Amino acid sequence: MSNPNTEIESFEVTDLNADYLKAWLEEDLDSIDEKTLYDLQQLISHYASIIVPNTNVKVEYPTSLDASACADTDKDIVFIPTSTLLEGELDHTIGLMIHELHHIKLSLKGSEISEICFYMINKVLKNTYVGNDDDGWESLFEVIQSNKAVTMADLRKVYEGQNQEPNPQENFYLKSIKGLAMLLNCVEDVRIDNMAQSNLKKYVDKGDALHAPHFIEKYNEGKFEERNIENTGYKFLFHHKHFLHDDYIDSTYPNLSDLLDSTPLEYIPVIFDIYKNEIKDFVLEQYDNQDMPTESSKGGNLDELLESEGEKDSKLNLSNDCEIPESEFVKSSNENNNADDKKAMREFRKEYEPQYIPITPTLADSIDVMGKVKIHTTTEELINHHSEDDFVEYSCVVYDDCA
Ligand SMILES: [Zn+2]
Numbered sequence: 001m002s003n004p005n006t007e008i009e010s011f012e013v014t015d016l017n018a019d020y021l022k023a024w025l026e027e028d029l030d031s032i033d034e035k036t037l038y039d040l041q042q043l044i045s046h047y048a049s050i051i052v053p054n055t056n057v058k059v060e061y062p063t064s065l066d067a068s069a070c071a072d073t074d075k076d077i078v079f080i081p082t083s084t085l086l087e088g089e090l091d092h093t094i095g096l097m098i099h100e101l102h103h104i105k106l107s108l109k110g111s112e113i114s115e116i117c118f119y120m121i122n123k124v125l126k127n128t129y130v131g132n133d134d135d136g137w138e139s140l141f142e143v144i145q146s147n148k149a150v151t152m153a154d155l156r157k158v159y160e161g162q163n164q165e166p167n168p169q170e171n172f173y174l175k176s177i178k179g180l181a182m183l184l185n186c187v188e189d190v191r192i193d194n195m196a197q198s199n200l201k202k203y204v205d206k207g208d209a210l211h212a213p214h215f216i217e218k219y220n221e222g223k224f225e226e227r228n229i230e231n232t233g234y235k236f237l238f239h240h241k242h243f244l245h246d247d248y249i250d251s252t253y254p255n256l257s258d259l260l261d262s263t264p265l266e267y268i269p270v271i272f273d274i275y276k277n278e279i280k281d282f283v284l285e286q287y288d289n290q291d292m293p294t295e296s297s298k299g300g301n302l303d304e305l306l307e308s309e310g311e312k313d314s315k316l317n318l319s320n321d322c323e324i325p326e327s328e329f330v331k332s333s334n335e336n337n338n339a340d341d342k343k344a345m346r347e348f349r350k351e352y353e354p355q356y357i358p359i360t361p362t363l364a365d366s367i368d369v370m371g372k373v374k375i376h377t378t379t380e381e382l383i384n385h386h387s388e389d390d391f392v393e394y395s396c397v398v399y400d401d402c403a
Contacts (some may be wrong), residue, residue, distance in 0.1 A: 007360045011037075011085050018090035020203060032085060034363070037061070038370035040090065041080065044097045047200065048078070051101040059097070062356040063364050076104060081354030092210055095203035096354055102192040108264045110181075112316055114159065117180035118152050120272055120319040121173065124283040127324040130294045138296055140287060140329055144169055146296040172290040179229050179282045184264075186233035187271055190240040191259050211352050212243040219244060223344035229282040230345055232275055269318040276324055288332050 011032035022029050025039060041059055048057040058077040078100045084093040108116075125141035144150070148169040155173055157163040166174060193204050215238055218224065224231040227248070239249040240256050252274050253259075259267055272279065 007358050008082055008086070009360050009363060013086065013088040016088045016090055017092065017206075018088075020091045020206070021094060029090075032088070032090070034366040034370055036090075037085075037363075037367045040093070041367065042371075044078075044080065044094060047094075047098055048101050051098070051200070052105045055104065057101065057104060061364060061367065062358045063361060064358050078104070079356050082357045082359060083355035086357075089207075089210070091203055092207040093354075095205075095207040098196060098200045098203050099189070099193060099207075102196055103188070106192050106195060107188055111156070111159065113181050113184060114155065114177050115152050115314070115316045116268060116318050117177040117184070118155065118173065119314070119317045120180060120279065120322070121176045121283050123319040123322060124280050124324055125287075127326045128280075128284060128329045129326065130329045140292070143293050143296045144172070144287075147293045168290060169292065172286055172292050175290065176283050176286045179286070180279060183229050183233040183236075183275065183279070184268060184271065186237040187259065187267065188264065190237055190256070191267075193241070194256070194260055208241060208243070212238060212241070214351060215348055216244055218344045218348060221344075223341045226338055226341055227278060229275070229278040232278050234345075234348075265315070265318065269322060272319055273322045276322060280324060284329060285332060287329070294329065294331075 014031055016029060016032070018029055021040065021043070024043060029036060041061070045057075045059045048059055055076050060077065060079055062079045062082060078097060081093060081096055084096065107113075122141055125144060126139050128140045129137040130140065130143060131137035148167060150169045150173055154163070154170060155177070158166045158170060158174065163170075193201065193208075196204060215234060219235075219238075224235065232248070235244075235246045235249050236253065238244050239246040240253075240259070253271075258270075262270075
């Protein structure tokens with residue numbers, strides 16, 4: 001087994017879980033060699049042309065750590081996860097790719113989701129106050145923005161790699177966006193997997209069946225009882241994928257059909273409103289953890305600043321109608337009260353989320369070459385005697401540069 005910290009030279013695994021893939025291939029499949037990797041890439045590209053026929057989606061193996069940005073719905077490129085291949089889980093790998101292709105087909109782009117979350121975070125900050133009756137109160141939004149104004153345009157520079165060293169305020173926003181996007185992603189995953197054609201969905205179901213037992217085990221041990229954004233997200237996912245019955249999800253979002261009948265722009269405000277307490281707690285926890293200021297530095301016309309960003313009119317501002325109760329910001333005092341439960345979630349996610357460990361350039365080239373060769377098998381008589389031993393069967397590799 002390759003060390004996950006180094007590039008993968010080869011996949012030395014023989015215990016393959018690949019029944020669906022095998023049915024598609026002509027030959028027997030007993031190892032993951034260059035030919036298997038090529039076939040896998042071809043099959044996924046074939047599915048891509050079915051799922052998103054009007055988009056030229058590139059299907060690639062990760063060859064650098066940059067690829068670990070995984071599916072980039074903004075750029076129509078999907079990377080094949082290598083952690084699942086190291087486990088011999090070929091069908092599951094295909095399932096993950098089918099899932100990502102449906103994101104490209106049905107989901108908002110990552111940049112749009114970040115912007116939607118940005119506005120919701122500001123909504124929380126605008127309704128949370130610091131101060132006292134003598135000196136007056138100000139919202140955390142005023143506080144953070146007066147100390148260092150952060151706009152969506154600033155965050156885009158970080159996402160696009162133009163700013164490699166985000167300041168603490170930007171880091172607060174980035175972390176908060178990640179958490180909210182995770183919740184939305186759990187909901188979206190349920191929606192898109194339900195919408196997959198059944199002959200493709202079988203691959204996705206296989207992956208779910210692989211991971212769900214690990215979640216259910218810890219769920220039954222009570223590890224995910226705390227009401228926080230992460231637990232709610234995964235409970236929503238496994239409840240609506242029918243792996244468990246969760247009373248909280250059942251009482252807050254009982255009807256899967258509501259989700260399946262709506263677009264992301266329609267259901268996101270609903271989800272924000274239903275789970276606003278988890279969202280608020282999470283944002284304020286980040287505010288606390290990241291040591292954000294609790295006093296504004298100077299006055300300024302912040303409304304003007306945000307209006308220039310188009311927040312008020314943006315079609316991505318989906319939190320306008322979400323009512324966040326006004327409250328006072330209290331620095332948290334009970335840290336690590338459930339470190340064990342947090343660890344359980346961390347372990348689950350580590351196992352659940354595929355990794356994109358890069359393959360070596362040499363391996364990438366050999367996979368590539370598979371698309372350019374044809375293998376002809378032939379029998380020739382090499383010597384002029386007529387015994388069986390004189391016949392040699394050999395395979396001839398023809399390099400076809402036009403492929
Ligand atoms: Zn997903």
